[in-house]
Amino acid sequence: MLISFPKLKRSLSILLYVFLFSLLFPQLTLTPLIAGDDGQSGIYRISASESSVKRQARIFSDESLKSQPEYVSWGPARIASGRVNQKLGITGSGVRVGIIDTGIDGNHPDFKGKILKWRDFFDNPSALPVDNNGHGTHVAGIIAGGPRCGVAPGASLIVARVFDPPRRTTAAMIISALQWMADPDGNPETPDQPHIVNCSWGNDVNDDDTLKESISALAARGILVVAEVSDRGGAGCGSPANFGEVLAVGALTRNDRLSYWTSWGVSPFTYRRKPDMAAPGENIFSCWNNGGYTMKDGPSTSAALVSGVAALTLSASILKNGKPLQLQPLREILLSSADKLTDPYVGEKAGKGIADSWESVLRAGDMATLKVNVTAPARWADCETPITVSIPELELREPAGSTFQLKPAEWNIRASSFGWVSTTVNTDVEEADSSLDLVLEPAPLGELNFQSEGFPGQSPEWVEIFFEPSGAAEARGVWNLRNFPQSLQAPAGIWNIRISCQGYFPIVFKQIAVEKGSSLSIATSFRALPALLWVDDDRLTPCSDAVAESLSRLGMEHHVYEYVPNNGGPSARFMAQFDTVIWTLGNRLGNVFTQADLEEIEKYIAQGGNFMASGQDLAWYLGKDALFRKIFQTGLKHDDGLVRTVEGIDSGPLADLRFEIDATEKWQIQFSPDSVYPLPMANSAITLLKYSSSGNFVPGDAAIGVEADASRVILLAFGLEGISDPLNRAQLIRSSLKWLGGDRRSALKKYFRLMNSSVDPAVRELLLSRIVQDSTPGDLLSLLNFLRKNNLYEKGQPLVEAIMKIAISGGSDYEKVVEEASR
Structure with missing residues (x-):
């Protein structure tokens, strides 16, 4: 069997580790290695996902975080624990969580x-809680840390240290820790075991049953065991995740995709799929040694996070019934309340879905349901007036019409809609299911008169006017119009208006007071x-500053x-206002396109837009995503090309x-710029940049270009901020933009945009004739070729006749156009 260089290097590293382990800890005996593809499968280890290894963690002190509120973990937010x-x-509160790990600070x-x-299970044990690695502290912080990172900050912890600083241990030590967890004080009469x-x-090793007896003993005592799946990506979840008694958890990215390293498969013990469920597993912020904080990745x-959700669920049942749920009902609630992922690429690889603490707590607390119906018909045909x-x-x-799950108590229920008077009622929600019907009264109106000097260019194809209450988050209204209005009616109140x-x-007016029966100008x-849109999707100033400096230098x-994560990226409709879009993604792990982003980008490109993306790890995260491959026609060759010279x-x-990709500033460093290649079947994809070869190692490509009928696309497999030389960075941007749009076929682009617009057919015919009049011979040839290629060409149709008319009167420069239009 051939052994690849990375696997050989990995195996040698493990052998060296075993040798050093035996020297440092002669009193311990390692569990014998069980033959596996990587030669190390029998050793129990803490997952070290590739991304965790290749990036040096930035450590934050408590003081430094006070001025950086953005470092609140997205993981707990995604599972709704803060809520x-x-x-x-x-x-x-009232829940005890056991942690078997490297210890705790x-x-x-x-x-x-x-x-x-x-309890420290090593020889010469520490009487006080310690952690010589940091992993256990990070895990504990996720479960029960403070409000910045802890899912269940009121839970109590029972901690066992069995992993050495390199994060390895033996089966014997784990078994001892599992047995200790079943009765920490050794007195069966005292209920001190963790929940x-x-x-x-x-x-x-998928069929390793070494720990099964000890874990079954915990389950028999009603203790829920939560474990990560293997971090090698596919090919089974390993031990103890494969045991039926264990709630096995996989890792997901920020955009609910399966993490590159998380595993899945069928358990050889139960013949059921694992993992059981999933949770966020990238860029998770939590506690670290010496009172610090950091971000880590992996199924750990x-x-x-799921252990924290289980703690919240048990806490809710204690508040409701005075005692925690039994093991089986707890498992059923956690699994049935998971947020099912509909992405077919994820499918059953994420089990029942992503953990949802809000839903599981409501079910465990046996909440009452209240359905609220509201009557408030729309007052204007062109205005969106959602009822909330x-x-x-x-x-x-x-x-x-939504149904709320609430504690039985009195609640204030408020209904609102643009153009109607908001109303609040106090209702007593009982344990039985109930409903509430509300009727809103029309709000008094005033009139707004818009005085416009007109538009300096072409009249817009659409107009949106947003009304948002000043200082409130309700009763918003959006007018969707085809022409800029002379006047509009608006409910009385104080509004922020954006046109x-x-x-x-856009134009923004703040604190506009509309009074009943008034007329305001x-x-x-x-x-x-401008023709260029820059989507700043890194949210870190050093990265943004680098790109901003280059665009300013180029004038x-x-x-x-x-980009705001909760609001998402720009829509295709918004991007269609620009000829070219540059989308930069920063150096944070997991900062990649969401599926919604890719869908909008695809629509924008289909309308003739030019697009450039920049960011390391884009292909590493999304290289198997069908839509990503369709847009960028790019595959991943290496996660890190190792070479930093690009030509x-x-x-x-x-x-x-x-x-050179040689930035040294903390958030600009390119730890692992992707090495990519154009997909073999992608005839329109070309290599634009490559990493310089080093000896016999061929690192691959650094940028791929795609040329479609009316658009061009560039994927930079590294971050622009990684180029420290501002002249080189500016030159790359200038040359890329020149290729994207410098010789673009404007007639075809304008045709795409017009055919995707919502203008009246009569107006469209007029605008098509204008496109032809303003086009060069090359533009018209491109347009004719596109029409023939897509079976849209038909002699006598107005567009072809307009092209022929212009070409015949244009002289010798248009001879090829006449020839093409006539055949």
């Missing part, structure tokens, strides 16, 4: 008063948008769209470029 803590007051402020019991035991570790973090129902105490906001017109900068002046007028392809559009 459970703050809105329902459930924090995991007993002096960390997040764990003050939370560590009930501690949950977290195992953020495992091995890669996912298992810890909110519960202010919980900050819940849902569409009318967006296709092709023009508002002066408007519009400025055309390129552009519009900036700042253009001879005779290519970027042939003159040669530069």
Whole structure:
């Protein structure tokens, strides 16, 4: 059997580790290696996903975080634990969670008063909680840390240290820790055992039953065991995740995709699929040694998040019934309340779905249901007036007709809709299911008169006017119009008004007071948008500054769209206002396109837009995604090309470029820029940049270009911010934009945009004739070729006749156009 170089290097590393382990810990005997593909499968280890190894963790002190509120973990937010803590007051109090790991930083402020019991299973054990690695502290922080990172900050911890600093252990030590967890004080009469035991570790042997008896004993005592799946990606979940008694957890990315390293498969013990469920597993922020904090990745973090959700669920049942749920009902609630993932690529590889603490807590607490119906018909045909129902105490906001799960109590229910008077009623929600019917009264109206000087360029194809209450988050209205209005009716109140017109900068008016029966004049002046849009999707100033400096150096007028995760990226409709879009993704692990982003990008390109993306790890994360491959026609060759010198392809559009990816600023460093290649069946994909060869190692390509009928696309497999030389960075941007749009076929692009617009057919015919009049002979040839290629060409149709008319009167330069149009 052939052994690849990376596997050989990995195997040699393991042999060296075993040798050093035997020297350092002669009193211990390693579990014999069980033959496996990687030669190390029998050793129980803490997962070290590739991304965790290749990036040095940035450590934050408690003080440094006070000025950086963005470092609040997205993991707990995705599973809604903060909402459970703050809105329902459930924090995991009364629940004990066991952690078998590298230990815990007993002096960390997040764990003050939370560590009930501690035991060190090494020789010369520490009497006080310690962690010589940091992994156990990170896991504990996810489960029960402070409000920045802890899912169940009110839970108590029982911690066993069995992993050495290199994060390895033996089966014998784990068995001892599992047996200790069943009765920490050795007295069967005292109920001191944990309700949950977290195992953020495992091995890669699917049928290894070494730990099964010990874990079955915990399950027999009603203890839920949560474990990570193997981190080798596919090919089974390993031990102990494959045991039927274990709740096995896989890892997901920020955009609900399966993490590159997470595993799945059928358990040889139960013949059922594993993992059982999933949770976020990338860029998870939590506690670290010496009172610090950091971000880590891997299924270890996912298992810890689910253990936290289980703690919240048990805490809810204690509040409801005075005692925790039994093991089987707890498992059923966790699995049945999971947020089912519909992405076919993820499918059953994520088990029942992603953990949902809000839903599981509501089910465990046996909440009552209240359905709220609201009557408030739309008052204007061109205005979106959604009806919303909110519960202010919980900050819940849902569409009318929604069903709320609530504690039996009195609640204030508020209904609102644009153009109607909001109403709040107090209702007593009992344990039985109930409903509430509300009727809204029409709001008094005033009139807004818009005084416009007109548009400096082409009239917009669409106009949106947003009304948002000043200081409130309800009763919003959106007018969708084809022409800019002279006047509009608006409900009485104080409004923030934003006017967006296709092709023009939006105008914002704040604190506009509309009074009943009044008429208010508002002066408007519009400025055309530039041809270039920059989507700033890194949310870290150093990365943004690098790109901003280059665009400023080049004197390129552009519009900036700042990506906000909860609001998502720009829509295809918004991007269609620009000829070219540059989308930069920063250096944070997992900062990649979401599926919704890719869908909008695909629509934009289909309308003739030019697009360039920049960011390391894009292909590593999304290289198997069908839509990503369709747009960029790119595959992943290496996660890291190892070489940092990049040069253009001879005779290519970027042939003159040669530069280093050598930034040293903390958030600009390119730890692992992707090495990519154009997909074999992608005839329109070409290599634009390559990494310079080093000896016999051929690292692959650094940038791929795609040329379609009316658009061009570039994927940079590294971050622009990684080029420290500002001249080289600016030259790359300038040359890329020149290829994207410098010789673009404008007639075809305009045709795409027009055919995808919503203008009236008569107006479309007029605009098509204008496109032809303004086009060069090359533009018209491209347009004719496209029509023939897609079976859209028909002699006598107005567009072809207009092309023929212009070509015949255009002289010798248009001879080829006449010939093409006539055949």
